[in-house]
Amino acid sequence: MIKHSQLKQISWVIFFSAFVIIILAGIGFLITTNILFLGFSDFMYYLQKSRTWINIATTIWTASIATVLSMFVGIPVGYMLARYKFPCQKFMETLIDLPVMVPPAAVGIFLLGLFKTFPLSSATSILGIKVDHALSGVIVAQFTVTVSFCIRLTMASFKTVSPRYEYVGRSLGASLPYAFFKISLPLAKNSLLVALIIVWARSCAEWESLMLFVGGIQGRTDVMPFAVYLDFVGGKLGWALTTSMFCVLIAIVSMYAVHRIGGKAHVR
Amino acid sequence: MIRVKNLRISLSSFVMRNINLEINTGEYFILIGPTGCGKTVLIETLVGIRKPDSGEIWINNQNVTSQFPEERNVGYLPQDFALFPHMTVEENIAFGLKARRKEKKYIQSVISNLAESLGISNLLLRYTQGLSGGEKQRVALAGALATEPEVVFLDEPLSSVDENNREILCNELKEIHSRFKTTFIHVSHSFEEVSEMADRIAVINNGTVEQVDTVENIMYHPVSKFVAQFTRTKNIFEGTTNGNEILVNENIRLTTKYKTTGTVLITIRQEVIKILEESKESKESKEGYDNVFKGKIIKLAKRNNIVSIVIDIGIPITIYTMDYELVERIKSKSIVYIRIPIESIHVINV
Amino acid sequence: MSGSRRFVYVLYAITILFILSVCWLFLSNIGYTDTQSILELFSRPWFWKSVRLSLLTSSVTTIIAIVVGIPASYALSRFNIPGKTIIDILFASVIVLPASTIGLCLMVAFQYEPILKIQQALGIRIVHSMPSIIIAQLVLALAFGIKAWRAAFDDVNPRYEHVARSLGSSRMRTFWKVTLPSAKVGILAGIVLAWTRAMAEFGAVLLFSSTFRNRHETQFSHIANFLGIDRADILPVGMWMEIEGGNIEQGIAIGFVLVIITLLSVYALNKISGKGSQANKV
Numbered sequence: 001m002i003k004h005s006q007l008k009q010i011s012w013v014i015f016f017s018a019f020v021i022i023i024l025a026g027i028g029f030l031i032t033t034n035i036l037f038l039g040f041s042d043f044m045y046y047l048q049k050s051r052t053w054i055n056i057a058t059t060i061w062t063a064s065i066a067t068v069l070s071m072f073v074g075i076p077v078g079y080m081l082a083r084y085k086f087p088c089q090k091f092m093e094t095l096i097d098l099p100v101m102v103p104p105a106a107v108g109i110f111l112l113g114l115f116k117t118f119p120l121s122s123a124t125s126i127l128g129i130k131v132d133h134a135l136s137g138v139i140v141a142q143f144t145v146t147v148s149f150c151i152r153l154t155m156a157s158f159k160t161v162s163p164r165y166e167y168v169g170r171s172l173g174a175s176l177p178y179a180f181f182k183i184s185l186p187l188a189k190n191s192l193l194v195a196l197i198i199v200w201a202r203s204c205a206e207w208e209s210l211m212l213f214v215g216g217i218q219g220r221t222d223v224m225p226f227a228v229y230l231d232f233v234g235g236k237l238g239w240a241l242t243t244s245m246f247c248v249l250i251a252i253v254s255m256y257a258v259h260r261i262g263g264k265a266h267v268r
Numbered sequence: 269m270i271r272v273k274n275l276r277i278s279l280s281s282f283v284m285r286n287i288n289l290e291i292n293t294g295e296y297f298i299l300i301g302p303t304g305c306g307k308t309v310l311i312e313t314l315v316g317i318r319k320p321d322s323g324e325i326w327i328n329n330q331n332v333t334s335q336f337p338e339e340r341n342v343g344y345l346p347q348d349f350a351l352f353p354h355m356t357v358e359e360n361i362a363f364g365l366k367a368r369r370k371e372k373k374y375i376q377s378v379i380s381n382l383a384e385s386l387g388i389s390n391l392l393l394r395y396t397q398g399l400s401g402g403e404k405q406r407v408a409l410a411g412a413l414a415t416e417p418e419v420v421f422l423d424e425p426l427s428s429v430d431e432n433n434r435e436i437l438c439n440e441l442k443e444i445h446s447r448f449k450t451t452f453i454h455v456s457h458s459f460e461e462v463s464e465m466a467d468r469i470a471v472i473n474n475g476t477v478e479q480v481d482t483v484e485n486i487m488y489h490p491v492s493k494f495v496a497q498f499t500r501t502k503n504i505f506e507g508t509t510n511g512n513e514i515l516v517n518e519n520i521r522l523t524t525k526y527k528t529t530g531t532v533l534i535t536i537r538q539e540v541i542k543i544l545e546e547s548k549e550s551k552e553s554k555e556g557y558d559n560v561f562k563g564k565i566i567k568l569a570k571r572n573n574i575v576s577i578v579i580d581i582g583i584p585i586t587i588y589t590m591d592y593e594l595v596e597r598i599k600s601k602s603i604v605y606i607r608i609p610i611e612s613i614h615v616i617n618v
Numbered sequence: 619m620s621g622s623r624r625f626v627y628v629l630y631a632i633t634i635l636f637i638l639s640v641c642w643l644f645l646s647n648i649g650y651t652d653t654q655s656i657l658e659l660f661s662r663p664w665f666w667k668s669v670r671l672s673l674l675t676s677s678v679t680t681i682i683a684i685v686v687g688i689p690a691s692y693a694l695s696r697f698n699i700p701g702k703t704i705i706d707i708l709f710a711s712v713i714v715l716p717a718s719t720i721g722l723c724l725m726v727a728f729q730y731e732p733i734l735k736i737q738q739a740l741g742i743r744i745v746h747s748m749p750s751i752i753i754a755q756l757v758l759a760l761a762f763g764i765k766a767w768r769a770a771f772d773d774v775n776p777r778y779e780h781v782a783r784s785l786g787s788s789r790m791r792t793f794w795k796v797t798l799p800s801a802k803v804g805i806l807a808g809i810v811l812a813w814t815r816a817m818a819e820f821g822a823v824l825l826f827s828s829t830f831r832n833r834h835e836t837q838f839s840h841i842a843n844f845l846g847i848d849r850a851d852i853l854p855v856g857m858w859m860e861i862e863g864g865n866i867e868q869g870i871a872i873g874f875v876l877v878i879i880t881l882l883s884v885y886a887l888n889k890i891s892g893k894g895s896q897a898n899k900v
Contacts, residue, residue: 029727030727034723037726077629080633090885090892102876103880105821105854167312167337167350168350169367170337171316171344172411172412175620205715237726244722247715247716247719252711259703339620
C-alpha cells in the first residue's frame with residue numbers, strides 16, 4: 001500500500017523527469033531514424049573509401065594545430081582575466097566573447113575581409129601564405145572561433161585555483177612567473193586538460209565560418225563538417241551521413257573524456 | 269623591527285585609516301578584532317598582496333611599501349595554511365629555497381634540520397592532503413622558517429581546527445616561536461585563543477587600531493568601551509565624577525585613584541572583585557575599605573572551573589572566582605558583601 | 619625590472635593585443651560596406667521581414683527551450699535519474715556537434731519514409747517549412763540552456779528547499795518561491811544565452827529549412843503573411859545569400875547588424891552573470 005505522501009513524491013519526480021525523457025526521445029528519434037536511413041551496408045561501403053579516412057585525418061590535425069594555438073593565447077589571457085582587474089572589465093570580456101557568439105558564418109565573412117585588408121593582406125603575400133582554398137585558412141578559422149571559447153574555459157580553470165596558493169608561494173620568495181609555472185599551472189592541470197579537449201572537439205566541429213572564408217574544394221579543404229555539407233549538396237547523402245556519424249563519435253568520445261577527467265570548468 | 273606609518277587601505281566598501289604600528293624583532297605580536305574589522309586586509313597589505321593607498325611599511329629599516337611579496341623576505345601562513353596539494357611535504361618546505369635558487373646540498377640540510385626540530389621527519393615523503401591540523405601547521409611553519417624570514421604572518425591559522433586541538437596548537441606555536449626567535453604577527457578574532465601567547469596585542473575595530481599594548485594593559489586598562497567588551501570585561505558602567513568619587517547611581521559611589529570630572533566609563537575586571545564574609549571585614553567604610561557594597565546573589569553558574577556570580581548591589585556586578593569553598597559558604601545567604609579594590613577601577617573619559 | 623613585473627606586463631600586452639585583434643577583425647571590414655548600401659538595405663522590405671523572422675523564431679525557440687529545459691535541468695540537478703552520466707555526456711556532446719551534422723540529422727529524420735508518411739497523413743511538411751527554423755534553432759539553444767540552468771540549480775543548496783518544506787510549504791510552492799528565485803540569476807543568464815545561440819544559428823537552418831526569399835507568394839501560410847515574414851530569411855542565412863549573390867556590401871552590413879545584436883546580448887549576459895558571482899561571494 002503506497003501512502004499518500006509517497007505518491008506525491010513519486011508524481012513530483014515523474015513530472016520533472018518527463019521533460020528529460022521528452023528531450024531524450026527527441027535525441028533518440030534523430031539517432032534511430034538516421035541509423036535506419038543509412039543502413040549498415042552503406043556505412044561499411046563508405047568506410048572503405050579512402051576519402052573518408054583522409055577527411056578524418058585532415059580534421060584531426062587541423063583541429064589539433066588550432067587547439068594548440070588557442071591554448072597559447074587562451075592560457076595567458078584566461079589567467080589574466082581570472083586574476084586581474086582592468087577598466088571596463090565586463091565590456092572587455094564581451095569583446096573577447098564575440099568571435100564565438102557571433103554567428104560563425106559572419107565570422108567567416110569578416111575573416112575574409114580581414115585578410116584582404118592591410119596589414120594582413122601584405123603580410124600574407126610577403127610570407128607567401130595562402131588562406132583561401134587552403135588548409136591554413138581552415139586552421140585560421142578554427143582558431144578564431146575557438147580562441148574565445150578557450151579563454152572562457154581557461155579563465156574558469158584558473159578560478160578553481162585559490163589565489164592563496166600563489167600568495168604563499170610569493171611570500172616564500174617566488175616571483176610571479178615562478179609561482180605561475182610551479183603552482184597555478186600544475187594545480188589547474190585537470191581543468192586545463194578538460195578545456196583542451198572541449199576546444200579540440202569544437203575545432204573539429206567548425207564549419208560555418210569556413211563556407212565564406214575558405215570555400216570548399218573536395219579533397220583539399222573539406223574537413224569533416226564541411227564534407228558533410230558538400231556531400232549533402234552534391235547529393236551523396238550516404239557519404240554525408242557516414243562522415244556525420246564520425247562527427248558525432250568525436251563529440252561523444254571527447255565529452256566522455258571530459259566527464260572522466262572531471263575538471264570543474266564548464267562550457268558556455 | 270617592523271614599522272607601519274599612517275597606512276591607509278581602501279576596499280570597495282570600507283576604508284582602513286591611520287594605521288600606525290611598531291613591532292619589535294622577536295616579538296609575538298597579535299592583531300585582534302571582530303570579523304570584518306579589516307585585520308586580514310591589513311595583514312595582506314603587510315605581506316604585499318594588496319597595495320595601500322598611502323602610508324609606509326618598513327621591515328628592518330627598509331621601505332618595502334612598493335615591493336612585491338617575494339622581495340620582502342616574509343613568511344605567510346593563511347587560513348588552512350594553503351599547503352601545495354601537488355607537492356610532497358619535503359617539496360613544500362623546499363619551495364622557498366628552490367625559488368631562491370639555493371644549492372641542493374644547502375636545501376637538503378635545511379630541510380632535515382627543520383624537519384627534525386619540528387618533529388615531521390617521518391612525513392617528508394607524504395602528500396599534504398591527509399595531514400592533521402597540527403602536522404599541517406608544522407609543515408607550513410617549516411616552509412616559512414626555511415627561508416629565514418624577518419617576520420612570519422599568520423592569518424587565523426587555527427580557525428578550522430576543532431576546539432580541543434586548538435589549545436595544543438596554540439602552545440606549540442608559542443613554543444616554536446620562542447625556539448626560533450623570529451618575529452610572529454598573528455591575526456585572530458578570539459581574545460581567549462591568543463591572550464596567553466601574545467607579547468603585545470593590537471585591537472582593531474572598524475578599520476582603525478584602537479589600542480596597542482601588553483595583554484595585561486589591554487585587560488585592565490582598556491582605552492575604549494569596545495576594547496573592554498572585546499576582552500570580555502563584564503562590569504562596564506557609566507557614571508559622573510567630581511574629583512575622585514564616581515556616582516554610578518544615587519546609592520553607589522565608587523572611590524578611585526583618578527581625579528576627573530564629567531561623564532566617564534568605568535570598567536572593573538570580574539576576577540579582581542572580592543566577596544567579603546560577614547564575620548571578618550564586615551560593615552561599611554573602614555579605613556582603606558572604601559568600596560564595600562551589600563547585595564543579593566541573583567545568578568550563579570559554573571563554567572570551565574570558574575564560578576561566575578552575579579550580585580545585585582543596585583547594579584548587577586559580575587564576579588569570577590575559583591574559590592569553591594567560599595562559593596559553598598555564601599551560596600545560601602541572602603545578603604553578601606563585596607569589595608571593589610580601589611586600584612581595580614579603571615576610568616575611561618568619554 | 620623584476621620578473622614579476624615583466625610577467626604582468628607580458629600578460630597585459632597579450633590580453634590587450636588580443637582584444638585589439640578582435641576589434642580589428644570586425645572593424646577592418648568597414649571598408650567593404652558603405653552608407654549607401656546600408657541605407658539601401660534598410661529600405662528593402664525583405665530586410666525588415668528578415669529581422670522580424672529572426673527575432674520571432676529565436677524568441678519562440680527560447681520559450682520552448684525554457685518550457686522544456688528548465689524542468690529537465692531541475693530533474694537532472696536534483697534527482698538520481700538512472701543513466702544520468704550518459705545523459706550528461708549526450709547533452710554536452712550536442713554543444714560540440716558541427717551545425718552541418720545537426721542539420722543533416724534533422725533533414726534525414728524528417729525525410730525518413732515512415733515519418734514522411736505520418737506528415738503526409740497530417741497534411742504537413744516539416745522540412746523546408748518556416749516552423750522548421752525553430753526546430754533547427756532549438757537543438758543548440760536547448761543544449762546551452764540546459765547547461766546553464768543545471769549549473770544554476772546545482773548552485774542552490776537543497777537545504778533551503780528542506781527548510782521551506784519543513785516550514786510547511788508544499789513542493790510546488792517551494793519550487794516557485796524558493797528554488798526559482800534563488801537560481802534567478804543563473805536562469806536569466808541561461809535564457810539570454812539560449813536566445814543568443816538561437817539567433818546565431820545558421821548551418822542547421824540552412825540545411826534543414828533552406829531559404830524562402832525566392833519562393834512564390836502562394837507558398838506561404840496566412841499566418842506568415844499576417845506576421846509579415848513571408849519570403850524572408852533569418853539574418854545569418856540572409857547574409858550568406860547576399861554574399862553568395864555577389865551583394866557583398868549589403869551582406870557585410872547584415873553581418874554588422876548581427877555583431878551589434880550579439881554584442882548587446884553578450885554584454886547583458888556578462889552583466890547578469892557578473893551579478894551572480896558577486897552574490898555568491900557575500
